[in-house]
Amino acid sequence: GENVEQHPSTLSVQEGDSAVIKCTYSDSASNYFPWYKQELGKRPQLIIDIRSNVGEKKDQRIAVTLNKTAKHFSLHITETQPEDSAVYFCAASKSNFGNEKLTFGTGTRLTIIP
């Protein structure tokens, strides 16, 4: 089955700096790569996603890049703010005739230092 690795497990950056989180996946058939943000005590919520026919996607301060050949994708947050502090999860999924499952990475705890 799919295996998703995520690095780093913890990341601290100064407010205003950029943060980068990286993930690799094992199943070359995976074609959907979302990123979820989980604030303390809350549920995971989708912040951005990318499909395998696209190399990069941007939404304001958040961007995701995908390298299908290398089977890795990254989350980039620019101009970080205190409210960006949370645990971030990457995930991978593929269309599988009803058997779709989202496999999550192990999470990155991002702390923004004011």
Next chain:
Amino acid sequence: DTAVSQTPKYLVTQMGNDKSIKCEQNLGHDTMYWYKQDSKKFLKIMFSYNNKELIINETVPNRFSPKSPDKAHLNLHINSLELGDSAVYFCASRPGSGFTGELFFGEGSRLTVL
């Protein structure tokens, strides 16, 4: 007007007891999931149902029995609770089979086994 709702939010019980967690979604989605998040924040899929039919069972002990009375509800019953079952259990839903897209999570049910 919560999209995916779980009850109870908190559950504290003794080892050996049996407990249930209920989940309901009002999004009209066909596919529902149970995920377990342990103390290290790992999010692992347990089960998925598509239109009341069990699709994914990720080698979860048979003390865990999901039940889907209709496509809007997916309940989780756990027999003979063990200390290692302590975790946050998230219910989630997605539009349907063949669809890879956003997973909508409930608020989570924190189970503590003493």
